[in-house]
Amino acid sequence: MADDKKVTLSVFRYRPEQDGEPVFQEYQVPYHDDWVVLDALNWIKDNLDGTLAFRWSCRMGVCGSCGMMVDGVPRLTCATFLRDYYPSPIRVEPLANFPVERDLVITLDDFMDKLKSVKPWIIREGNNSPAVAEYLQTPTQLAQFKQYSMCINCMLCYAACPIVGLEPHFLGPAATALAMRYNLDSRDQGADQRQEALGDEHGAWGCTFIGECTEVCPKDVDPAAALQQAKVAGVKKWYRGVVLPRGGR
Amino acid sequence: MSEAIQHDVVIIGGGGAGLRAAVAAAEADPKLSVALVSKVYPMRSHTVAAEGGAGAVIKGNDSLDAHASDTIRGSDWLADQDAVEIFVNEAPRQLIQLEHWGCPWSRDPDGHVAVRPFGGMKIERTWFAADKTGFHLLHSLFQTSLKYDRIVRYDEWFATKLLVNDGRCEGLTAIELRTGQLRHIAAKAVILCTGGGGRMFPFTTNGSINTGDGMALAYRAGVALKDLEFVQYHPTGLPGTGILITEAARGEGGILVNKQGRRYLQDYNLGAPLDVHDPRHPQKNTMELGPRDKLSQAFMHEREKGNTIEGRYGDVVHLDVRHLGQRKIDKKIPFVRELCKNYAGIDPVYELIPVRPVVHYMMGGVHTDVNGATPLSGLYAAGECACVSINGANRLGSNSLAEILVFGARAGQAAAQLALQRSSPNVTVLDAQAADEQRRIARDYINKTGGSQRIVDLRTEMNTAMESGAGIYRTEASLKQTCQTLAQLRQRAGDLKLDDRSLCFNTELTAALELDFMLEVAQSLAHCALARTESRGSHQRTDYPKRDDQRFLKHSMAYRTEDGPPRIEDRDVVITRWPPGERVYGS
Amino acid sequence: MRKPYVRPMPWTWFLRTAAYRRFMIRELTSVFIAAYLVFLLVWLHRLGEGPEAFGKMLQATRTPWSVVLHVLALAAAVYHSVTWFNLTPQVMPVRIGEERLPHSAVAIAMGYLPWLVLSGLIIWGVLR
Numbered sequence: 001m002a003d004d005k006k007v008t009l010s011v012f013r014y015r016p017e018q019d020g021e022p023v024f025q026e027y028q029v030p031y032h033d034d035w036v037v038l039d040a041l042n043w044i045k046d047n048l049d050g051t052l053a054f055r056w057s058c059r060m061g062v063c064g065s066c067g068m069m070v071d072g073v074p075r076l077t078c079a080t081f082l083r084d085y086y087p088s089p090i091r092v093e094p095l096a097n098f099p100v101e102r103d104l105v106i107t108l109d110d111f112m113d114k115l116k117s118v119k120p121w122i123i124r125e126g127n128n129s130p131a132v133a134e135y136l137q138t139p140t141q142l143a144q145f146k147q148y149s150m151c152i153n154c155m156l157c158y159a160a161c162p163i164v165g166l167e168p169h170f171l172g173p174a175a176t177a178l179a180m181r182y183n184l185d186s187r188d189q190g191a192d193q194r195q196e197a198l199g200d201e202h203g204a205w206g207c208t209f210i211g212e213c214t215e216v217c218p219k220d221v222d223p224a225a226a227l228q229q230a231k232v233a234g235v236k237k238w239y240r241g242v243v244l245p246r247g248g249r
Numbered sequence: 250m251s252e253a254i255q256h257d258v259v260i261i262g263g264g265g266a267g268l269r270a271a272v273a274a275a276e277a278d279p280k281l282s283v284a285l286v287s288k289v290y291p292m293r294s295h296t297v298a299a300e301g302g303a304g305a306v307i308k309g310n311d312s313l314d315a316h317a318s319d320t321i322r323g324s325d326w327l328a329d330q331d332a333v334e335i336f337v338n339e340a341p342r343q344l345i346q347l348e349h350w351g352c353p354w355s356r357d358p359d360g361h362v363a364v365r366p367f368g369g370m371k372i373e374r375t376w377f378a379a380d381k382t383g384f385h386l387l388h389s390l391f392q393t394s395l396k397y398d399r400i401v402r403y404d405e406w407f408a409t410k411l412l413v414n415d416g417r418c419e420g421l422t423a424i425e426l427r428t429g430q431l432r433h434i435a436a437k438a439v440i441l442c443t444g445g446g447g448r449m450f451p452f453t454t455n456g457s458i459n460t461g462d463g464m465a466l467a468y469r470a471g472v473a474l475k476d477l478e479f480v481q482y483h484p485t486g487l488p489g490t491g492i493l494i495t496e497a498a499r500g501e502g503g504i505l506v507n508k509q510g511r512r513y514l515q516d517y518n519l520g521a522p523l524d525v526h527d528p529r530h531p532q533k534n535t536m537e538l539g540p541r542d543k544l545s546q547a548f549m550h551e552r553e554k555g556n557t558i559e560g561r562y563g564d565v566v567h568l569d570v571r572h573l574g575q576r577k578i579d580k581k582i583p584f585v586r587e588l589c590k591n592y593a594g595i596d597p598v599y600e601l602i603p604v605r606p607v608v609h610y611m612m613g614g615v616h617t618d619v620n621g622a623t624p625l626s627g628l629y630a631a632g633e634c635a636c637v638s639i640n641g642a643n644r645l646g647s648n649s650l651a652e653i654l655v656f657g658a659r660a661g662q663a664a665a666q667l668a669l670q671r672s673s674p675n676v677t678v679l680d681a682q683a684a685d686e687q688r689r690i691a692r693d694y695i696n697k698t699g700g701s702q703r704i705v706d707l708r709t710e711m712n713t714a715m716e717s718g719a720g721i722y723r724t725e726a727s728l729k730q731t732c733q734t735l736a737q738l739r740q741r742a743g744d745l746k747l748d749d750r751s752l753c754f755n756t757e758l759t760a761a762l763e764l765d766f767m768l769e770v771a772q773s774l775a776h777c778a779l780a781r782t783e784s785r786g787s788h789q790r791t792d793y794p795k796r797d798d799q800r801f802l803k804h805s806m807a808y809r810t811e812d813g814p815p816r817i818e819d820r821d822v823v824i825t826r827w828p829p830g831e832r833v834y835g836s
Numbered sequence: 837m838r839k840p841y842v843r844p845m846p847w848t849w850f851l852r853t854a855a856y857r858r859f860m861i862r863e864l865t866s867v868f869i870a871a872y873l874v875f876l877l878v879w880l881h882r883l884g885e886g887p888e889a890f891g892k893m894l895q896a897t898r899t900p901w902s903v904v905l906h907v908l909a910l911a912a913a914v915y916h917s918v919t920w921f922n923l924t925p926q927v928m929p930v931r932i933g934e935e936r937l938p939h940s941a942v943a944i945a946m947g948y949l950p951w952l953v954l955s956g957l958i959i960w961g962v963l964r
Contacts, residue, residue, distance in 0.1 A: 016753050016839035034489070034594075046705035050748030050757040055289075057456035060492045060588060062384055063293045072853070079591055099840035101427055102754040107840050112290075112404075120392040122351040134348045136360030142353055143934040149353050149385065153292045162856060165845040178392075185351065209923060210859045225926035232927060428838055753838060 005031040007082055008089035009040055011052065014100050022100065024091075025049075031086055037077040038066055041092070041104075054104040061218060064154035068104050069093040074159035074216045095159040111155055114171055117197045118179035123190025141186040148181035148226055150219045157213035157223050163206055170206040171197060173213035173223030180226040183233070195237060204230035250684045251432055253420070253676045256284040256401065257668040258661075259436040261408045261421060261463060263287030264294030265383070265650065266632025266657035267442030268390040269343075270621075273661025274668075275397040281665055283400045284434055286423055288407040288458065288759070291391045295444055295456045296653065299383025300495035300584060301367065302375035303650035305340035308364055311372045313337045320648060321827045323369040323540050324612075324641025325786035326802065327476065329823040332619045332637045336648075336655050343654035344376050352389040353378050365500045365581075366533045367647045369540035369834070373500075373533065375647040380497050380584045386650060406432070407759050408462060410686050411439065411470045411628065412679045418470065418628035419674035422686040426759070429752025431690060433683035437671040438664035441467060441615060441630040442657065448763075449771045450608040450720075451712035454486055454493035463634040465766035467615040468773065472623045473806040475636040475820070476613035477770070478778035478788045481644055482721055484544035486607030487593050489562035494585055494604055496646040498597075499537040501581050502530055503570040505544070506601075507556040513566070514539065517547040520835025525572045539834045542643040542787040545606035549721050560603055567601035574598075606721060610649060612640040612787065613774075616806060616820075621660025627667065631660040638804065641822075642786020693743075694758050700746035704760050707738050707745075711764075711771055714738075719775050724792050728779040735772040736813050742768055773807045773815045780817050781805060798829050862919050868912035921947025 006028045014022040027048055029040040038056055045052045056066040059078040066077045071091050082090070098106035129135070157173035158164045164172050179198055183191040198204050207227040214224040258274045260267045263285055274283045287294070306316050316337040321328050344362075348354055354362045355377050366373040378385035394400055405426040412420040412433065420435040446461025447453035468474050484505070485494040499505075502525060507513045512522045520535035531538050548566060551557050557564035570578060570585070575598045578586055589597045615630035617623050617637055623630055632653040639652060711734075718731025742765060749757035783797035784790050802822055807815035850860045882893040896902060925942035 014841050015751060016841070017751050017837050022841060045757070046703075050704070051751070053749075053754045053756045055293075057289060057293050057458050058295065058298045059456070059490065060298060061591065062381070062584075063295075063297050063456060065289070065293045096843070097845075099842045101838070101840055102751075105754050107427075108290075115392075116395045119396075121396050122349065122393075129349045132345070134345055134354070134362050137356055138360045139356050139358060139934050140931075141360075142356055143931065143936075146353060149388070150381075151388075152297075152384070153290075162845075162849050165849065182351070185353075187349075187351065208859075208863070210856070211923065211926075212853075212855050212859075214926070215855065222926065225929065228923075228927040229929070 005086075007031040007040070007086050009044065010089055010091045011041075011044070011104070012093040013052075013103055015051075016102060026089075031082055033083045035082045037068075037070055037075075037080045037082065037090065037092060040082060041077065052104075053102050062152055064152035067095050067154045067156050067159070069096055069159065074156035076154060076156070076218050079218060095155055097159055097161070097165040098155070108155065110168065111158060111172075111174075114175040115153070115178060117171070118175050118182075118194050119190060119197075120178045120182060122182065122185070122188050123193055125189050135187045137186055144186070145181045145184035148177045148184065148221060151177055151221045151223075152219055154218065156216045156218065160212040160216040161210065163208065163210070167202065167206055169202040171200070171203045173227060176204055176230050177221050177223040177226035180230055191233075195234065198230050199234045204234065207231075250680065250687060251430060253433050253435040253679055253683070254284070255673065255676070256434060256436045257281045258438045258440065258664045259284040259286060259420065259434050260440045260442055260661075261286050261466070262294070262442030262444060262632070262634070263289070263291030263391075263402070263404075264442060264444055264632065265296035265387055265390060265653035266660075267291075267294070267440070268387070268394050269654050269657030270440050270442060270631055270661030270664070271400045272390070272394055272397065273658040274665040275400050277662055277665030278669060279399070281399065281668060284403060284436065285394075285400055286403045286406045286408055286421070286434065288405060288426075288462070290404050291394075291402070292388065293458070294387060295459055296383045296387040296650075298454065298456065298493065299386070299650055300380045300493060301497040301500065302365065302377035302382045302647045303340075303344055303386065303654070304367065304370070304375050304645070304647035305344045305651050306337060306374055307341050307344075307362060307376070308374065311374050315372050316340070316374060318827060319370045320639060320645055321641070322830075322832055323643055323645040324639075325643055325796065325832060326798070326827075326829040327641030327785060327804070327822055328639050329637065330825040330827055331823045332639050334825065335619050336639045336652065339655045340651040343658060344651065347386060347389060347654065350389050350393040352385055355379060365497060366531060366538055367500050367645070368496050368538050368544070369534065369645040371534045375500065377497065380495050380582045382650060403434075407762065408466060409690065409762060411466050412682050413470050413625065414675065414678045414682075417626045417674070420679055421466075422683050424690070424758070426754050429755055431683065431687040433679060435674045435676050435679050437668040437674065438627050438629065440621065440660050440664050441628070441634050442632045443634045445611040445614075445633040446767060446770050447608045447611070449711060449767045449774070450480075450715050452486065452491040452716070453608040454483055454491055455608070460763035460767050461634075461770040462763065462766050463630065464614055465769050467623060467625075467628065467630065468769065468807075468809045470625055470628065471809065472625050472628065473616040473808050473818075474613060474770070474773055474815075475616040475804050475806055476638060476641070476777075477611070477774040477807055478781055478805065479612035479642050479786060480608060480719070480774070481541055481610040481612060481787050482545040482606035483609035484541055484548065484606050485568055485604040486609070487588070488560050488565050488603055488605050490592055491607040492588055492592050493609070494568060494588065494602060495582065496541075498568060498570055498582050498585050499531065501570070501577065502573055503537065503568050505537055505604075506567050506569055507551050508558050509556065511556075512536065513551050513556060514544065514547055517543065517550070518835060519543060519547075535835050540643055540645060540832075543834065545721050545787075546789060548606050558603070563605065565603040565605045568604045569601050570597050571599060571601075610644055612636065612638070612642065612644055619659070620663040621656050622663055627671075629660040629664050631656040642788060694745075694747065694761055695750060695752070697745065697747060700744050702741045702744050703746055704757070704764055707742055707768075708764055710734065711738055711768060715771055715775075719778050722789050722791050723778055724790065725779065728775055731775045732772065732779060732814070735768060735775055739768045739772060739813065772813060773809075776814045777805045777807050777817060802829060862916065865912040865916040868909045869916055872909050872913070917947075917951065921951070
């Protein structure tokens with residue numbers, strides 16, 4: 001096959017045991033019109049440089065492992081096609097706003113903590129679930145929270161949001177969307193318990209509605225909407241607390 | 250060598266089965282400390298990619314016996330019927346539990362959980378969450394697991410070996426990826442939930458992480474791998490990538506057509522096709538809703554007849570869902586539409602989807618009883634890496650998501666009970682074993698210089714050997730060739746040329762270890778396939794085309810030997826109320 | 837051995853992408869809105885001080901500088917309004933059964949339409 005088209009990848013490298021600072025390394029990779037950036041990275045690792053480290057698994061956009069910055073934009077590298085950049089060189093970096101562990105691998109400890117901080121599980125008062133059967137939930141009720149349940153935890157939204165970079169304690173888009181997913185679920189009764197994490201100055205109120213999180217989300221979760229709705233819900237709750245201090249819910 | 254970490258129960262693998270086992274163990278007793286070790290963050294486990302649904306009896310028109318009968322028939326009578334009876338009995342309870350834990354099951358208008366038809370089942374019983382059931386199930390389980398502080402997670406710890414002392418499994422060694430340190434965890438019970446090994450094959454729905462790790466760990470600890478030769482090819486994967494197009498597309502009425510536009514399944518004893526606009530279409534247990542092994546085999550026959558369509562990545566047939574209409578597609582199988590547009594360059598609302606069979610699931614695995622216990626005291630297994638067996642020679646779609654919950658919970662409970670009774674392991678002995686393992690890894694990988702074999706070459710050759718010799722149709726010659734190739738590859742794997750010497754997040758090291766696991770399991774698989782001189786379910790021998798209950802209504806049990814080929818014994822299948830019969834589909 | 841690397845975030849971060857730059861401009865339009873509010877308050881105060889004070893104010897607003905500032909303020913106000921109308925559907929989604937009204941419908945119903953109607957009424961009232 002006379003298919004010898006090539007494309008250049010400029011890849012962020014960082015080896016903590018030897019580098020003080022990151023460097024960019026250039027690789028010439030075969031170009032195929034149906035290859036994604038992840039295919040190119042795997043080709044580099046298999047054939048040119050076994051030391052390149054990056055995360056991936058499902059390669060179909062559902063596991064959330066392979067998020068990286070491609071030409072400065074947070075993308076799932078398994079869903080980013082070389083043909084949309086060829087013949088220009090492609091710059092690949094680890095997700096912004098996270099510490100870099102090694103090469104394209106980021107440290108996501110804070111993110112995991114933020115997810116946990118919103119108590120992302122069904123909370124019932126007094127453990128009163130129907131013993132044998134399911135909760136009844138109409139398709140309309142399911143539609144209330146469905147969109148927010150689609151988050152694959154890929155963290156592209158955190159990489160897109162400058163507030164995450166400026167204010168490390170900011171709860172952030174995905175964690176807020178997850179909180180709203182449960183608050184809006186008709187089976188859940190735990191909105192009050194999530195209010196501390198949401199209503200905090202670093203909670204939903206840290207958001208200035210830049211909206212880039214929604215722009216980059218590969219699953220149309222619309223976390224920006226979740227953040228604003230969390231603010232509105234928080235205000236309503238506050239008013240109810242003031243006007244009906246004992247009866248409001 | 251750092252100190253042993255001590256827990257009561259340690260679970261290897263953070264997917265559906267692992268998380269379910271962790272929660273079950275945590276709920277068994279508040280005194281228990283439960284460790285969950287996973288080489289990836291749990292949300293990345295391949296359960297996340299499952300699409301179609303989870304099967305359980307919940308509607309009035311259904312019965313436990315019907316689910317059992319469909320499953321046993323689908324298994325070509327190789328499933329253990331006592332295990333199947335337990336499975337169908339507990340599946341509804343587990344799926345309701347998931348619902349209570351927030352899983353957003355799709356609903357009927359009255360608010361009850363909805364079900365849809367699935368392959369090989371005479372009555373519809375597949376619960377679904379649009380067409381991302383595995384994703385929703387995994388995330389609901391993972392988020393629920395965060396409730397329990399006594400579940401301690403070790404994310405991105407790569408298990409390398411089980412620690413066995415005095416006939417008991419008492420822990421494991423694992424590389425903490427971010428530091429490269431070899432750590433060890435001592436426990437009273439260990440549960441393997443590491444999934445399948447589809448990456449032994451070149452075209453698979455599986456993710457990069459499905460490399461048979463737990464199967465190899467158990468095998469090396471002396472536990473038998475059961476029914477390894479049974480590998481399921483899912484009939485509808487995208488060509489090239491192998492990305493899964495869910496059976497639900499057929500459950501909603503999608504049809505398979507060949508080059509001539511003919512619904513070719515009618516030529517393979519799967520019934521007669523109804524018009525797609527007939528209200529009775531899709532007919533259960535018929536045509537496109539037949540069992541996966543027969544559909545994949547039909548493709549191979551069509552290809553031989555020249556009826557398949559030539560594509561860039563080999564031959565395909567077409568899956569046609571256009572008649573469902575955009576609204577139904579966007580409501581019931583939206584992920585299918587997204588995948589086709591991204592990875593096949595077509596919009597299934599208007600165009601035909603190119604599909605072909607790809608490796609999807611391993612029916613075989615670590616031999617366990619109905620409580621997930623292996624013969625090695627203290628070692629349990631659940632999920633795809635285990636073989637109870639409820640799937641026998643061929644698994645029905647939507648039984649796996651239910652299986653991981655039922656047996657994940659059972660294994661978790663059984664392991665918890667054992668841990669409550671048992672005293673703590675002798676850590677000194679385990680420390681010594683861990684130190685040995687640390688030396689092995691340093692010697693064979695980190696500090697290894699020179700070498701001539703590249704990981705990618707060995708992996709590619711393994712893939713080719715498996716697909717050509719141990720694919721959908723096998724012969725003695727093809728299997729013998731594969732066995733020979735694998736033996737050579739195993740030898741060559743002792744001489745790897747590695748680039749990465751670092752300790753921090755060394756993924757070349759993990760790739761090498763995974764290759765090692767895969768080669769070992771693949772070799773065992775090929776030998777088991779060679780030994781089974783009959784055709785049953787997904788194991789088809791063109792030289793032995795008939796099912797032979799006389800000699801082979803038995804499980805194959807592969808035991809590791811020092812020199813390569815496994816020692817294969819057999820084990821009777823448990824038959825309770827369903828005597829072996831003909832597998833009839835099409836009505 | 838771990839040594840996670842934290843990439844510094846420069847104070848000029850908002851210059852990095854077109855989306856960030858547009859965001860900053862949107863935020864800056866609030867300055868113009870606030871300034872115009874102050875102007876209106878002064879205007880009202882002068883009105884209350886009698887025709888002579890008010891006459892002087894009117895003359896001041898007719899200078900070229902003032903006209904330029906007013907045009908800029910109008911442009912900023914329009915940009916401010918348009919961006920916020922477009923964002924309203926994310927703040928207040930409207931659901932009918934299982935379906936959600938498209939963003940454009942909500943933006944028009946809750947933003948553009950009332951804006952046009954009110955502006956029309958005011959202009960008609962002034963020109964009458």
